[in-house]
Amino acid sequence: MNNLLELFRTHGAGQARLIAGPVLILMVLSMMILPLPPFILDLLFTFNISLSVMILLVAMFTRKPLDFAAFPSVLLFATLLRLSLNVASTRVVLLNGHKGPAAAGQVIEAFGHFLVGGNFAVGIIVFVILVIINFVVITKGAGRIAEVGARFTLDAMPGKQMAIDADLNAGLIGEEDARKRRAEVSQEAEFYGAMDGASKFVRGDAVAGLLIMVINVVGGLIVGIAQHDMSASDAATVYTLLTVGDGLVAQIPALVISTAAGVVVSRVATDQDVGQQIMGQLFSNPNVMFITAGILALMGLIPNMPHIAFLSLALVLGGTGWALYQRRIQEQAVRDEEPARAQAAVAAAAAEASWDDVALIDPLGLEVGYRLISLVDHEQSGELLHRIRSLRKKFAQEMGFLSPVVHIRDNLELKPTEYRVLLYGVEVGRGVAMNGQLLAIDPGEVTTPLQGTPTTDPAFGLPAVWIDPALREQAQISGYTVVDAATVVATHLNHLMHRHAAKLLGRQEVQQLLDHIGRDMPKLIEDLVPKTISLTVLQTLLRSLLDEEVPIRDVRSIIETIAEHAPRLAALNQAGTGPDAGELLAHVRVALGRAITQHWFPGEGELRAIGLDARLERVLVQAMTSSGALEPGLAESVLGDAQRVVQQQESTGEAPVLVTTPALRASLSRFLRHHLPQMGVLSSAEIPEERMMRITAVIGGGPE
Numbered sequence: 001m002n003n004l005l006e007l008f009r010t011h012g013a014g015q016a017r018l019i020a021g022p023v024l025i026l027m028v029l030s031m032m033i034l035p036l037p038p039f040i041l042d043l044l045f046t047f048n049i050s051l052s053v054m055i056l057l058v059a060m061f062t063r064k065p066l067d068f069a070a071f072p073s074v075l076l077f078a079t080l081l082r083l084s085l086n087v088a089s090t091r092v093v094l095l096n097g098h099k100g101p102a103a104a105g106q107v108i109e110a111f112g113h114f115l116v117g118g119n120f121a122v123g124i125i126v127f128v129i130l131v132i133i134n135f136v137v138i139t140k141g142a143g144r145i146a147e148v149g150a151r152f153t154l155d156a157m158p159g160k161q162m163a164i165d166a167d168l169n170a171g172l173i174g175e176e177d178a179r180k181r182r183a184e185v186s187q188e189a190e191f192y193g194a195m196d197g198a199s200k201f202v203r204g205d206a207v208a209g210l211l212i213m214v215i216n217v218v219g220g221l222i223v224g225i226a227q228h229d230m231s232a233s234d235a236a237t238v239y240t241l242l243t244v245g246d247g248l249v250a251q252i253p254a255l256v257i258s259t260a261a262g263v264v265v266s267r268v269a270t271d272q273d274v275g276q277q278i279m280g281q282l283f284s285n286p287n288v289m290f291i292t293a294g295i296l297a298l299m300g301l302i303p304n305m306p307h308i309a310f311l312s313l314a315l316v317l318g319g320t321g322w323a324l325y326q327r328r329i330q331e332q333a334v335r336d337e338e339p340a341r342a343q344a345a346v347a348a349a350a351a352e353a354s355w356d357d358v359a360l361i362d363p364l365g366l367e368v369g370y371r372l373i374s375l376v377d378h379e380q381s382g383e384l385l386h387r388i389r390s391l392r393k394k395f396a397q398e399m400g401f402l403s404p405v406v407h408i409r410d411n412l413e414l415k416p417t418e419y420r421v422l423l424y425g426v427e428v429g430r431g432v433a434m435n436g437q438l439l440a441i442d443p444g445e446v447t448t449p450l451q452g453t454p455t456t457d458p459a460f461g462l463p464a465v466w467i468d469p470a471l472r473e474q475a476q477i478s479g480y481t482v483v484d485a486a487t488v489v490a491t492h493l494n495h496l497m498h499r500h501a502a503k504l505l506g507r508q509e510v511q512q513l514l515d516h517i518g519r520d521m522p523k524l525i526e527d528l529v530p531k532t533i534s535l536t537v538l539q540t541l542l543r544s545l546l547d548e549e550v551p552i553r554d555v556r557s558i559i560e561t562i563a564e565h566a567p568r569l570a571a572l573n574q575a576g577t578g579p580d581a582g583e584l585l586a587h588v589r590v591a592l593g594r595a596i597t598q599h600w601f602p603g604e605g606e607l608r609a610i611g612l613d614a615r616l617e618r619v620l621v622q623a624m625t626s627s628g629a630l631e632p633g634l635a636e637s638v639l640g641d642a643q644r645v646v647q648q649q650e651s652t653g654e655a656p657v658l659v660t661t662p663a664l665r666a667s668l669s670r671f672l673r674h675h676l677p678q679m680g681v682l683s684s685a686e687i688p689e690e691r692m693m694r695i696t697a698v699i700g701g702g703p704e
């Protein structure tokens with residue numbers, strides 16, 4: 001059905017364009033033959049005026065004559081319409097003029113009374129002046145321009161054709177472009193030739209208007225006196241006013257159309273219309289404005305001259321000239337800067353590379369696709385910006401140091417809804433966020449499906465669905481966790497920041513941490529760096545804690561432990577390079593044991609942890625003591641048992657934490673952390689004495 005309607009509209013529009021011309025001709029001819037009532041005559045006169053204004057505006061806004069190639073034909077139809085209206089109005093005036101001024105319609109009455117004050121002598125003079133302006137000035141000038149333009153266009157045709165052929169032979173243009181240019185040349189010649197002939201229509205129309213007026217006045221006197229027994233003065237007054245009104249109604253649109261013809265043929269083809277050309281050329285020179293303003297000001301100072309008019313206009317022109325002068329100075333300054341810029345660019349291109357060309361990589365970066373720009377745009381109050389500020393504060397409170405600023409930028413190489421997190425320029429996470437939609441995350445107990453785009457939660461890998469905001473309530477009732485796109489990105493970023501917290505703690509962050517502590521507890525750190533421990537060893541120790549998800553908020557305990565044990569460990573170190581970082585870390589972990597245990601086992605209840613089989617523990621101690629590494633077979637066996645007991649602990653809701661001896665803790669933690677990142681490894685020395693511990697699973701043996 002829609003296709004049929006579209007076909008009807010398309011063919012109907014085409015048929016309407018085909019029959020528009022014949023219908024217009026038939027209407028014009030019928031206006032000459034059939035009598036028209038005054039109301040219809042008013043409508044047609046109004047249409048004639050509006051048509052002339054439209055033609056003038058179209059002529060003003062054309063950029064080249066061929067943009068209004070139909071103008072000669074339009075000029076012919078407009079002239080024919082105006083003459084047919086003259087015939088129809090003459091019929092009405094002569095038939096009904098004896099009834100009064102309104103007998104020929106309100107438009108003719110208005111032009112006969114309002115425009116000339118009801119004085120037929122004034123009306124005749126105004127009408128004759130309009131005819132003279134149209135006939136002698138505008139029409140004659142436009143016809144002469146069209147004649148000369150047609151002659152020069154025809155003379156230039158061979159040269160233009162040869163230029164087109166030369167460009168075609170040189171390969172500068174193709175055959176299609178050459179064909180179009182030849183057609184334009186031919187059309188231009190035909191247009192000026194048609195305008196040369198069409199201008200004669202306007203000239204003849206002016207002569208016809210003058211003759212029609214004389215005939216109507218004489219005919220009106222005859223009809224009024226002979227047929228309607230009117231006095232000569234009454235007949236002259238009524239019919240002359242009606243004739244003058246009829247003539248003015250016809251001549252004003254004729255004058256407008258003649259002006260349009262002059263505009264079309266007199267313009268020089270540029271990429272601007274007539275209005276832009278006039279404003280850009282006539283009112284662009286401030287000197288002209290200043291001189292004109294000065295002349296008007298001098299004339300305004302002459303006694304008995306209209307001072308207000310002259311001085312006001314002089315002030316306006318002077319202000320306009322000053323504005324143009326200031327703009328010209330600014331444009332000149334810009335033009336003067338362009339060579340300097342170009343020279344600077346050339347010098348920069350020719351200059352040797354320097355350290356200024358080395359761009360430092362941001363420690364932490366976030367790149368987004370173009371559909372996610374609104375989430376991080378300051379001008380649009382991006383919600384993600386506020387979330388990132390909040391999570392940096394939360395990260396600092398949880399981990400004990402302030403992370404580097406997250407540098408956000410758009411990346412057109414990403415998919416529109418994609419984002420990625422960079423750590424020192426290396427991608428560490430990537431995800432998708434549908435701006436304007438919500439992510440419904442299945443925590444594992446949902447059975448009701450939702451309509452949307454299935455996906456996976458980028459932070460924790462849980463199954464999820466992107467849904468419309470209208471389904472939020474339904475998803476929450478079904479048990480889904482519903483978050484918006486900004487929360488998805490912020491949660492993923494927060495997860496990655498915690499996972500890579502150790503890499504985010506650089507030397508600058510360590511120094512800033514020491515400066516922050518020194519403002520509150522200066523005595524605590526005054527002898528710490530570099531007397532007791534170097535900044536490098538301190539950074540290594542803090543990073544080791546963060547690697548195993550141990551926050552460094554309790555900096556006081558860490559520093560006091562270092563101050564207590566570092567000198568002794570440095571004395572025992574035969575290499576003389578200061579305290580061993582591994583041994584110092586073990587002491588620091590013992591000092592933080594209560595916080596570490598609380599992290600894995602919240603509350604004050606029993607610790608249900610994983611242990612090592614006694615025989616396996618002896619084998620591991622021997623292997624670590626002799627070679628410092630595990631044999632492949634032993635490592636595979638330990639890893640398999642560890643995976644089994646971790647699954648067992650998680651299935652019963654227990655924490656996957658292995659408690660071993662201080663001698664094995666560091667080695668087992670490094671080994672298991674790469675394969676089982678969710679597993680914690682604690683030393684028995686780190687468990688507070690008041691906490692009771694039960695071994696619920698054993699690596700290398702069955703559960704106890």
